[in-house]
Amino acid sequence: MSPLPEEEAVRAALTTVIDPELRRPITELGMLESVSITGRTVRIRVLLTIAGCPLRDTITQDAEAALSAVDGVERVEVELGVMDQAQRDALKEQLRGAGGRRGIPFNDPSSLTRVYAVASGKGGVGKSSVTVNLAVVMAAQGLRVGIVDADVYGFSVPALLGITQQPTRVDELILPPVAHGVKVISIGMFVEGNQPISWRGPMLHRALEQFLTDVYFGDLDALFLDLPPGTGDIAISVAQLLPSSELLVVTTPQSAAADVAERAGAMAAQTGQRVAGVIENMSWLELPDGGRLELFGAGGGSTLATRLSATLGTEIPLLGSIPLDVALREGGDAGTPLVLGGGTSTARAELTAIASTLARRPRGLDGLRLPVSLR
Numbered sequence: 001m002s003p004l005p006e007e008e009a010v011r012a013a014l015t016t017v018i019d020p021e022l023r024r025p026i027t028e029l030g031m032l033e034s035v036s037i038t039g040r041t042v043r044i045r046v047l048l049t050i051a052g053c054p055l056r057d058t059i060t061q062d063a064e065a066a067l068s069a070v071d072g073v074e075r076v077e078v079e080l081g082v083m084d085q086a087q088r089d090a091l092k093e094q095l096r097g098a099g100g101r102r103g104i105p106f107n108d109p110s111s112l113t114r115v116y117a118v119a120s121g122k123g124g125v126g127k128s129s130v131t132v133n134l135a136v137v138m139a140a141q142g143l144r145v146g147i148v149d150a151d152v153y154g155f156s157v158p159a160l161l162g163i164t165q166q167p168t169r170v171d172e173l174i175l176p177p178v179a180h181g182v183k184v185i186s187i188g189m190f191v192e193g194n195q196p197i198s199w200r201g202p203m204l205h206r207a208l209e210q211f212l213t214d215v216y217f218g219d220l221d222a223l224f225l226d227l228p229p230g231t232g233d234i235a236i237s238v239a240q241l242l243p244s245s246e247l248l249v250v251t252t253p254q255s256a257a258a259d260v261a262e263r264a265g266a267m268a269a270q271t272g273q274r275v276a277g278v279i280e281n282m283s284w285l286e287l288p289d290g291g292r293l294e295l296f297g298a299g300g301g302s303t304l305a306t307r308l309s310a311t312l313g314t315e316i317p318l319l320g321s322i323p324l325d326v327a328l329r330e331g332g333d334a335g336t337p338l339v340l341g342g343g344t345s346t347a348r349a350e351l352t353a354i355a356s357t358l359a360r361r362p363r364g365l366d367g368l369r370l371p372v373s374l375r
C-alpha cells in the first residue's frame with residue numbers, strides 16, 4: 001500500500017492546474033484558498049474570479065485529475081468559491097503590474113510582443129483565414145499568441161476558430177476566450193447575434209483602444225490584428241494606438257488586387273509603420289494531375305513586394321504564396337483551422353513556413369516607435 005499523500009506533493013500537483021483564461025497556475029493567482037488532507041482524502045477550495053465563471057467545470061476537472069495522480073490519494077473534493085472584491089483587486093494588480101498600470105501594454109518599452117496588423121486592399125482575399133492559421137501555427141509551436149479581430153464590419157475570427165464563448169469580465173478587466181491556444185477578442189463578441197455594426201471612426205477608435213487597454217492578454221510573443229480591408233479609420237487608429245505594429249499585406253495574384261493592396265501597404269510611409277512583408281493568397285489551384293491552374297493570374301504578390309520596396313525605400317519580402325485549398329475553406333467553416341488537421345498540403349506547408357519566419361523575427365527595443373498623430 002502506498003504511503004499517505006504528502007502536502008508538498010499535493011501542492012506541487014496543483015501548480016499544474018492552469019486557469020484556462022489567464023493561462024497561469026491557479027496557485028500563482030490567489031485562487032487556491034485552502035488545502036486539507038485527511039488520510040487519503042484531499043479537499044481543496046478554489047476561488048473563481050467571478051460567480052458565473054464559464055470555465056468552472058474545466059478548473060474542477062483539471063484539479064481533480066491533477067490530485068488523483070498524486071501518490072496515495074484516493075478521494076478528491078474540489079469546492080468552488082468566489083473571490084471577494086479585495087481578492088479581485090489583488091489579482092488585477094498582479095496581472096497589470098504594481099499600481100494597476102493602465103494603458104496599452106504592447107507600447108511599454110519592456111514589451112517584447114511583435115504586433116502584426118494584417119491588412120489587405122480588397123475584401124475577401126483571405127486576410128482573416130491567413131491570420132488565424134498563422135496564429136494557430138505559432139501557438140502550436142509553443143508561442144504565446146493573441147488576435148484582435150479589428151475587422152469591425154466583417155468580423156469573422158471567432159467563427160474561424162470555433163469560438164462561441166463570451167469573454168469573462170473581472171470588473172473592467174476583460175479575459176479573452178482561448179481557442180486552439182490563441183487568445184482572441186472580437187467586436188463580434190460584444191454584439192447581439194449577427195447585428196450589423198454602423199459605428200463611426202471615433203467610436204471605432206475608442207473600441208479598439210479599450211480592447212488594447214482592458215483586455216488581459218498577458219505576455220505575448222505575437223499579437224495579430226485582423227484589420228478591415230482598405231485604408232480606413234481602423235487602420236489609422238491601429239497606427240496611432242500601436243505605432244510599433246508592423247503591417248502584413250495580403251493580396252491575391254491578380255494585378256488589380258495587388259494595385260489596391262499597394263495603397264494599404266504604402267500607408268506605412270505616412271504612419272511610420274514598418275511592413276513586415278507581403279503574403280499572396282489564392283495563388284493557384286492544384287489540379288488532380290499535379291498541374292496548377294492560376295485562377296487569379298500570377299505575380300501579384302511579388303509585384304506588390306517590389307513596388308512597396310521602391311515606395312518605402314526598404315526591402316519588403318514576399319513571405320509566401322498560399323494556393324487555393326478546399327480544406328482551408330472547410331477548416332474555416334468548421335472552426336478548426338487547416339493547419340491543425342493531419343495530412344500535408346502545400347497551403348499548410350506555406351502557412352507553417354510563413355509563421356516560422358514571423359516567429360523568428362526578433363522584437364528588439366529598436367522596433368519601438370513613438371506614437372504618431374495623423375489628425
Ligand SMILES: Nc1ncnc2c1ncn2[C@@H]1O[C@H](COP(=O)(O)OP(=O)(O)OP(=O)(O)O)[C@@H](O)[C@H]1O
Nearest residue numbers: 123124125126127128129154323324325328329332
Ligand atoms: N487559400 C484559400 N483556399 C480556399 N479558400 C480560401 C483561401 N483563402 C480564403 N479562402 C476562403 O475565401 C473566403 C474569404 O476569406 P476571408 O474571410 O479569410 O477573407 P478576408 O480577406 O478576411 O475577407 P474580409 O476582409 O472581406 O472579411 C472564405 O470563405 C475563406 O474560407
